[in-house]
Amino acid sequence: MARLLLLGAGHAHLDAIRAIPALVARGHAVTVAGPGPCHCYSGMGPGVLGGTYPPQAMALPVRRMVQAAGGTFVTDTAVRIDAPGHAVHFASGLRLEYEVCSCNVGSLVAHPLPEDAAGTGSDGGYPPTLPVFSVKPIENLYRARQALLRLAAHGAVHVVVAGGGPAALEVSCNAAICIARARGNAAPAVPGDDSVTLVAGHGLLPGLPERARTLCRALAAARRVRIIEGARAVRANADGVLLNDGRSLPARVVLLATGVAPPPLFAASGLSTRTGNGTNGGPDGGTGDGSGDGSGGGLAVNAHLQSIVHPDLFGGGDCIHFTPAPLPRVGVHAVRQGPVLAANLAARLDEHARGGASAARTTGQPSLAPYIPRPGHLLVLDTGAGTGVLHRPVGSGALCFGGRLAFLLKRAIDTRFMRGHLPPGGARLGECPWDEPA
Numbered sequence: 001m002a003r004l005l006l007l008g009a010g011h012a013h014l015d016a017i018r019a020i021p022a023l024v025a026r027g028h029a030v031t032v033a034g035p036g037p038c039h040c041y042s043g044m045g046p047g048v049l050g051g052t053y054p055p056q057a058m059a060l061p062v063r064r065m066v067q068a069a070g071g072t073f074v075t076d077t078a079v080r081i082d083a084p085g086h087a088v089h090f091a092s093g094l095r096l097e098y099e100v101c102s103c104n105v106g107s108l109v110a111h112p113l114p115e116d117a118a119g120t121g122s123d124g125g126y127p128p129t130l131p132v133f134s135v136k137p138i139e140n141l142y143r144a145r146q147a148l149l150r151l152a153a154h155g156a157v158h159v160v161v162a163g164g165g166p167a168a169l170e171v172s173c174n175a176a177i178c179i180a181r182a183r184g185n186a187a188p189a190v191p192g193d194d195s196v197t198l199v200a201g202h203g204l205l206p207g208l209p210e211r212a213r214t215l216c217r218a219l220a221a222a223r224r225v226r227i228i229e230g231a232r233a234v235r236a237n238a239d240g241v242l243l244n245d246g247r248s249l250p251a252r253v254v255l256l257a258t259g260v261a262p263p264p265l266f267a268a269s270g271l272s273t274r275t276g277n278g279t280n281g282g283p284d285g286g287t288g289d290g291s292g293d294g295s296g297g298g299l300a301v302n303a304h305l306q307s308i309v310h311p312d313l314f315g316g317g318d319c320i321h322f323t324p325a326p327l328p329r330v331g332v333h334a335v336r337q338g339p340v341l342a343a344n345l346a347a348r349l350d351e352h353a354r355g356g357a358s359a360a361r362t363t364g365q366p367s368l369a370p371y372i373p374r375p376g377h378l379l380v381l382d383t384g385a386g387t388g389v390l391h392r393p394v395g396s397g398a399l400c401f402g403g404r405l406a407f408l409l410k411r412a413i414d415t416r417f418m419r420g421h422l423p424p425g426g427a428r429l430g431e432c433p434w435d436e437p438a
């Protein structure tokens with residue numbers, strides 16, 4: 001018998017959760033720890049903001065899934081991994097030991113917007129302070145929707161979205177749709193007195209080719225989303241958002257999509273660097289990610305998704321630094337890593353049960369499968385009101401189009417993913433603590 005501890009029930013752990021009955025049947029014990037009973041599928045988050053989907057549509061009731069499979073679910077947040085001691089410390093003070101541990105703790109928005117001292121807006125407006133929602137965790141998008149609906153009942157709504165990537169574009173367009181529908185507008189665009197402004201930093205969607213950018217700009221314009229390029233949001237106060245060029249924008253809600261980075265768990269555990277030796281202050285490896293080591297603060301793993309230092313520690317998704325070839329932090333990789341991670345965790349547990357794992361001290365033993373990333377990945381952006389923009393590298397070129405078909409493809413992919421993982425009946429109303437009706 002060996003103990004498996006899964007930290008986070010994100011996209012990359014869903015296959016391991018599905019494998020719990022087989023692991024239990026082989027005599028292993030599985031514990032999954034996460035901050036709440038539900039996990040949100042990011043692909044549908046912008047659609048929840050815009051009202052395309054109800055909040056339950058994006059929720060996986062992971063606590064129920066784990067318990068039904070024969071595992072133990074612990075509602076807690078890991079704060080430190082003691083890899084040499086084979087134990088994890090949690091926010092509540094709990095300490096759990098393991099033979100094998102896997103990390104799928106996702107990512108957080110990398111650049112929070114400093115807020116001036118809270119207080120009443122200069123116009124005495126509602127609400128008295130400025131609500132700032134980062135796009136991670138994804139359930140924040142439902143919270144933002146509720147805030148927009150409440151504000152719309154009190155007067156003009158001004159939204160500022162900070163960030164220039166795909167998530168920023170998606171939430172801008174869907175915030176526009178949310179406000180339009182709240183006003184009863186037939187047109188899928190920000191109504192006259194309201195505003196949605198996207199502050200895109202250096203430029204919008206810098207990682208995408210010009211054709212995709214043009215399609216996205218056109219759809220944002222159709223939603224009456226104003227795009228500001230060449231400036232960054234640097235501060236928020238009760239009246240609005242200050243840009244680095246001195247301009248200030250009125251805001252009643254701010255959405256933060258300024259890029260993501262792994263949570264501080266690995267740095268706090270001395271695990272975030274390439275060598276895992278806890279020093280994080282070397283010269284920047286050229287990634288511009290601020291971590292100073294090229295890892296972006298993620299758990300450094302080998303091709304088998306196994307820590308390059310601690311053979312009983314694994315990881316997948318946004319929180320890892322995949323040392324064979326750094327990967328973009330997209331759900332596609334987290335999902336594709338899932339089956340490899342599940343198989344390798346099972347192999348390592350079996351080795352422990354046979355008593356062979358302590359002999360196999362080195363990482364990367366032959367029984368483990370490699371994760372082989374496919375070059376390029378399909379990206380479909382939800383631009384609200386049943387439209388999208390699809391981009392997929394094909395050979396030396398790319399397939400790229402926008403409109404209803406792109407959205408329908410995205411919806412088919414997203415609903416198939418959810419159907420493939422949801423227990424019968426899906427997430428129940430009230431099961432996720434954040435899904436009370438707007």
Ligand SMILES: Cc1cc2nc3c(=O)[nH]c(=O)nc-3n(C[C@H](O)[C@H](O)[C@H](O)COP(=O)(O)OP(=O)(O)OC[C@H]3O[C@@H](n4cnc5c(N)ncnc54)[C@H](O)[C@@H]3O)c2cc1C
Nearest residue numbers: 008010011012042043078105106317318329330331332334
């Ligand atoms: C608005 C938006 C839309 C996106 N749309 C897409 C898309 O359409 N396609 C795509 O490929 N990618 C998309 N992405 C990127 C995608 O969200 C991430 O790449 C994906 O969520 C990574 O999955 P993950 O399993 O690594 O992490 P997550 O999905 O973030 O899961 C991590 C889990 O770990 C839990 N956790 C966090 N910290 C701890 C801790 N200390 N202890 C225990 N548990 C913890 C969290 O609660 C969470 O449940 C989108 C991102 C955003 C922000």
